[in-house]
Amino acid sequence: MQISKHFIKKHILDRPSSVQKPLHYSISSTGSLSPDYQITSPVLQICVCPSASGCITSFAHQMIDIRFLRPQRRLFSITSASKLPPPEKINKRHNVKGKQFSSKLTVKERALIVEAIKHDDGGSSLDWQLNKVAERLSVDCLSQIFSVLNGQRVSGLPMFIWVLNMKRDLYRNSNFCSLIIDNCGWLGDYETMSSILNDLKSKNLCLTSKAFSFLPVLNSTNSLLMESIAKLIQVLDKVGGSSRSSGIIGMIEMLCKSEAFEMADFVMNITERKPQYYKVVIREKCKKCHFQDARKTLEDMRHFLCEPDVNIYNYLLSSLCKNRKLAEALSVCEEMKNNGNHPNSLTFDIFIHFTAREGMLHAATEFLNEMINMGLEPRFSTHAVIIKGFLHSGRLEESKEYGIDSEVVEYHQRHRNMIYCLLACFHQQKGDILRARIILIKMMDKSLRPNLSVYRRVFNQLKNDGHEELARDLKNRFSSFTLESCVAVTAITT
Template identity: 40%
Template sequence: MRMKQTMEWALIRRGILSNTLHKPPPQVPLHPNASLEFHPLQISTHLYDSSSGSSSSCYFKPDPDHKQHSLSNSTIGSCFTFASSLNCSSVYPFLTKKDRNYSTVGALTCNGNLGKGEIDCRKELDSEIKGSYHPNFLTKIIDIIVRNEDDMECKLNLIASGLLVKSQVALKWATEIFRVLNVKGVSGLRFFRWLRSMSPEIKRSSIFCSMIIDNCGWLDDYETMAALLIEFRTENVCLARRAFQFIPVFGSNDALLTESVQRVIGVLSEAGGSCYASGIHELVEMFCSFDKFEMAKFVIEISEGKASCYDVLVNEMCRRGRLREALGIIRGMVELGVRCDAKSYNYLLSSLCKIDKMDEAFRVLEEMKGNGVLPNLQTYELFIHSFCSHEKLRRVYQLFDQMVAEGLKPQTKTHAAFVKACFSSERYDEAYKYVVDSSEKYYNSSNTVYSLIASLHMKKGDFGTALKIIIEMMEKDLKPNYAVYKRILRWLLDHGRTDIASDLKSRYAVFKLECPLNVNRNDYG
């Protein structure tokens, strides 16, 4: 009796069962000679209390997304036996907040009173809602997976179906479960397919799908891995770095590592599609992150990697200050006939500009043009920002002329960098002349650049000049930045210039009240 009450109470707590103690039995009782139509989340049966002679009915909540299956009474009975073995402290703490609100919670307690077990469970539930989880719960799930019994999915439904619906919770627990399965050398394929069906949100998750690929790698089961990759390809699923944690990057000789990588690339090549492209890219990134650049090159060479893979290699080398090697990679791309673009060179040029090796950067730029690769907007802006930071404004003008000749227009942040560089060198008149000229050439940036120079004048205490600039831009039908306008208006009112403040208000009232969306507040302090 006590065991049955505990079982029914625990399942109601999970939100899987609904309480119908005071309703007539709705369906067929669980009897050795009875047959039942089984639904993964819907079973109708009776719980009989021999001491009181009363019976109660409980059933699984229906799920329209699942088809009914006919199971034997022994399978159903084993599920109920397993459910009855779960005590309240191992089930209730893992309910979601929504599960906690069921009206049936607390209905099945001894003598109708709140038991000590319930109080303990509710305390554990509160901690679970805050983001923690109980390791005993994961241990039970792992134990079910390891035993790999015929009714494994049924048992998982009983204790975890409603808990792993949300993708964040499912990914967090799946990560821990697969980590243990990999160590134990146990396949997680059935758990993977069960969880994928229970949580549609993670069905195409690259991280989750990568977990089962990694699990196959630990088990050396490349046949299953190939079948899964082909399945993922049809669903356009991409792989994450998580898929290749089984590769022995450390603690193995180069021959073993090379053999492992060749096998993986062979399986990826067989699958093709999104899995192949993303897999090669993630392999290159993984080896670069471990400073295994030679192995990253090997992956690119045997997979005939695209320019994007070479870009990853060049970028990682530049981040680590290995600029000569990065240049060698780019030259190798040209020799192999790999089509590289300005992006490949920009990684190297950016690193050279940051360490103020401008002469060498210009030599790379000339080599880039000699190889038929035209600089893009980002290429020019790398040099312009570097020259502005070192207040070499003459060179900036030359680059502006080259950009205009090639039909490129500077971005707003590039104009802002030049104006700030002029103010840093106290060349205020030159900054003003540049703002006036650029407002005629690049109208889209006029509001921001005009408002910026007014803000810079206010920062150095020259509110009078800032006021003139604001009035000038409004006469050109340019709306000032709202924060700049309010600051000038406040300054006028604080100094008793109410007549000028009224005039400024009337001028600004012509424009719409909302602030312009293309303004970067950081430019105005």
């Protein structure tokens, strides 16, 4: 896709002026240039001629901008005199006929787009079909279209170029960019793939695992797969930048999703071993519940002097707890400590949330106390999950003792207001409106202002239940509390 200075000099600068004509190029299935497409800008045709020597010089040093590739018959990519319909604008709830609007393309609409791509001859058929559904085009819709094109080994480049010109928001989407790379892979068109990767790198766009579905993971031998991987890595190494860094991660993720973990290790073996690569491997093994293999991967990291950090351990701990393997999670936590990785707030949150939701509230409070002793401050959600555990298990007095009188909560003053409101809201929802009122009163006695929405719910329910006097008393307390707060603020600011 790169035009050399020799080519420019031989075919343009040395030509007689009488035969100087605009040059037309296209990308063939092998990635070479052929005289079927012309280079245009979004407004007018660019003619390469000796009078524009400055443009030619700069043009010789950079890649062809793939946005400006257009079939030969299209002298203008966008013109005011175009007979093409404007991109469809539709009410998000109803179309012009008043029927319920669907954000997805119908099977017929997708089939018409595929046929227009297959028979794209530079006319307006493809633009017509895409403009009609422009407002409903999404990455998912385009993915379905690319899937059909890949199966029939048809290039999706014409549709990709239309998106570049008409749907810039989609072009900035990593999943969409990955679809065209995957399409080039199915066609074996690595030269075009390299050109697009360079364009993505210049805009600092990244790839995802969707870019590598063409790799023959399921229907080939290991040797053939290794050969395909090595060839692709050569392309990524040559391009570099964000395309290379995100491409390696995306390739490892795709291989792991296909359970080709040996091939993922092969990728790291011929590139480099980095913690972010191992994170992907461990994450995918945890998703598939291969926990012993995930622990072996941690050993491999240490063997290759690539020490796992606490975040990698936390992902494994979280997956073990989600699958109710608490004993194994505690074993991994001890292993983490022995290897010099100290638990952080997230580590304790994982154990506290799991034990509290499983009804092991004594263990949850022990984890909380250990967390505080290490100087880590619990989040509100950490306190809340313990209180909810007490409440849902019917241990109301213990929840009251923890939420209102606990030294743990008193220690973290900024959480006290939210915890009181949580307790009041719970009792109000359970129908114990009198207990909810008492909690709000205790809040205000300790100079804590109740949440307005919680106060209103309790006040309204007291009135509805016929407790007029109690509702009036609560209103007076809240009003005087609000007035005192306003006076205090005024005194501070004056």
